[in-house]
Amino acid sequence: MLVSDIVLLDYKRCNRRPFLDFYGDPSEQQAQSEFLLKLREENQKQIGEFLDNISCQEPETPLDNWQVRGKETLEMMEQGAAYILEGVLWQTGLAGWNIPFSIPEPVTLMATPTLLVKKPGNSIFGNWQYEPISIKLGRRPKPEYKVVAAFQAKLLSLIQGSESNNPRLILRSHSESQIQLNTWMSRMEEVLHAVLSMLIARREPEVFISKQRCGLCQWQGFCYEVAQQIEHLSLLPGVTPTRYETLKQLGLTSLEELAHGDSNLLAQEFGKDIASGLQKQAHSTLYKQPLLKSSSSQSILKTIPTASREIYFDIEAEPERNLDYLLGVLIVDHEQQTEQFYPLIAESPEQEEQVWKQFLDLVCLDPHAPIYHYSKYEAETIKRLAALYKTSKKQEQQLLKRLVDLHDRVTRFLILPTENYSLKTIAQWLGFQWRESEASGEQCVCWYDQWLKTRDRALLDAIIRYNEDDCRATYHLKTWLVNFLSFDDNNVEPAKINFDQYKQL
Numbered sequence: 166m167l168v169s170d171i172v173l174l175d176y177k178r179c180n181r182r183p184f185l186d187f188y189g190d191p192s193e194q195q196a197q198s199e200f201l202l203k204l205r206e207e208n209q210k211q212i213g214e215f216l217d218n219i220s221c222q223e224p225e226t227p228l229d230n231w232q233v234r235g236k237e238t239l240e241m242m243e244q245g246a247a248y249i250l251e252g253v254l255w256q257t258g259l260a261g262w263n264i265p266f267s268i269p270e271p272v273t274l275m276a277t278p279t280l281l282v283k284k285p286g287n288s289i290f291g292n293w294q295y296e297p298i299s300i301k302l303g304r305r306p307k308p309e310y311k312v313v314a315a316f317q318a319k320l321l322s323l324i325q326g327s328e329s330n331n332p333r334l335i336l337r338s339h340s341e342s343q344i345q346l347n348t349w350m351s352r353m354e355e356v357l358h359a360v361l362s363m364l365i366a367r368r369e370p371e372v373f374i375s376k377q378r379c380g381l382c383q384w385q386g387f388c389y390e391v392a393q394q395i396e397h398l399s400l401l402p403g404v405t406p407t408r409y410e411t412l413k414q415l416g417l418t419s420l421e422e423l424a425h426g427d428s429n430l431l432a433q434e435f436g437k438d439i440a441s442g443l444q445k446q447a448h449s450t451l452y453k454q455p456l457l458k459s460s461s462s463q464s465i466l467k468t469i470p471t472a473s474r475e476i477y478f479d480i481e482a483e484p485e486r487n488l489d490y491l492l493g494v495l496i497v498d499h500e501q502q503t504e505q506f507y508p509l510i511a512e513s514p515e516q517e518e519q520v521w522k523q524f525l526d527l528v529c530l531d532p533h534a535p536i537y538h539y540s541k542y543e544a545e546t547i548k549r550l551a552a553l554y555k556t557s558k559k560q561e562q563q564l565l566k567r568l569v570d571l572h573d574r575v576t577r578f579l580i581l582p583t584e585n586y587s588l589k590t591i592a593q594w595l596g597f598q599w600r601e602s603e604a605s606g607e608q609c610v611c612w613y614d615q616w617l618k619t620r621d622r623a624l625l626d627a628i629i630r631y632n633e634d635d636c637r638a639t640y641h642l643k644t645w646l647v648n649f650l651s652f653d654d655n656n657v658e659p660a661k662i663n664f665d666q667y668k669q670l
């Protein structure tokens with residue numbers, strides 16, 4: 166059994182993942198997403214920048230052949246190489262690891278620190294030793310990074326026969342994080358014990374779908390299907406892993422049990438507001454009904470203005486370049502019964518300012534039209550671009566006052582029978598369909614990056630179609646919201662868009 170630092174990292178994020186990697190059916194795994202490959206590329210770039218003035222040696226054998234690459238790494242350490250890039254450390258057996266239970270099969274431990282750096286000290290090599298550096302794309306020193314750093318440090322100490330070493334973590338912000346080894350060594354051992362006992366017992370951890378941690382996982386499709394089949398509570402908005410553990414202790418593990426569970430007991434555990442939110446969400450999902458949280462329909466309606474001309478706004482951004490490259494604007498004229506979409510796109514990063522000015526000119530043609538959008542991001546971007554391109558404070562404030570964030574209205578006032586409150590999920594529940602079925606915000610980031618490299622116009626067109634559909638989905642949601650709130654009774658079926666007509670647009 167080969168247990169690597171990656172296995173520990175994955176386990177810390179989701180204990181089910183290494184189990185599926187070891188024992189799952191590989192045909193159920195999805196291919197690596199383009200976005201994940203892009204992140205890997207960015208990490209390689211980050212490593213390249215860090216090594217700019219450093220001359221390092223790198224083993225020649227590919228990582229697939231980790232035993233031989235490990236031997237090469239060891240030879241370099243014996244020879245006293247100053248820096249070793251992407252070396253391999255491995256040890257067969259668990260001598261020195263203090264495992265409190267017996268393992269029925271041979272175990273090999275393996276680690277791949279980004280860099281091994283030579284330092285003065287004592288080791289089996291002579292009066293020098295090595296320290297591991299991990300270069301990670303994250304902005305924060307996450308616990309899983311620290312577990313990996315502690316694991317690499319311990320394996321390295323055992324291999325080079327040194328007392329200990331000082332692992333370092335370099336993050337995307339170029340900041341360096343020191344690891345408190347006395348704390349993280351014991352946490353790492355706990356994780357290693359848990360991984361080994363799970364793998365030996367072949368105990369499959371329960372599924373738990375979380376957008377944050379499942380988003381880039383190759384088992385996502387498989388796990389989602391499992392969760393849907395058993396109507397797992399992780400598919401219910403508001404059920405976090407910690408809250409789920411409490412619900413299990415209370416014996417409330419199905420939608421029905423949660424919807425009709427003892428509210429007082431739930432309030433004692435979670436507080437009144439969270440308990441009531443969870444029960445209403447369970448109720449909404451169980452009976453497939455949208456519900457109001459507490460305010461009256463009429464008071465909510467007052468927060469959603471309507472006008473004869475309305476603007477729907479959505480942005481595509483490239484976080485790595487801190488660039489907002491597409492400002493999509495859909496202008497709906499109810500009197501003239503027209504809908505016109507304007508994709509204001511920067512074909513190169515230098516055109517961002519030009520696009521921002523086009524946006525200002527366009528939305529100022531209708532100075533009283535409300536601007537609907539679906540996240541805080543649009544307001545934040547207006548502030549960022551206004552400051553960057555020196556737009557007057559007055560114009561910025563006038564623009565901000567016209568914004569109507571429908572995400573805020575939905576999450577503040579309504580409970581919907583959906584698995585989450587993203588625009589895509591809600592609009593799809595309302596019958597809206599995106600023309601680019603494979604598209605997502607993340608996919609657009611990859612497409613734009615490829616457009617800059619290849620100038621393939623089809624990529625830009627796909628992004629524009631996706632962005633237009635985001636604007637139209639926002640329009641569809643607003644129309645439904647106003648209709649729904651205009652009825653006293655909450656039993657309103659979602660309005661269905663005529664998709665055949667829409668596709669011809």
Ligand code: SF4
Pocket residue numbers: 179180181182185372373374375378379382383384385386388389
């Ligand atoms: S999809 Fe989610 S639950 Fe399944 S293994 Fe991956 S991270 Fe874990």
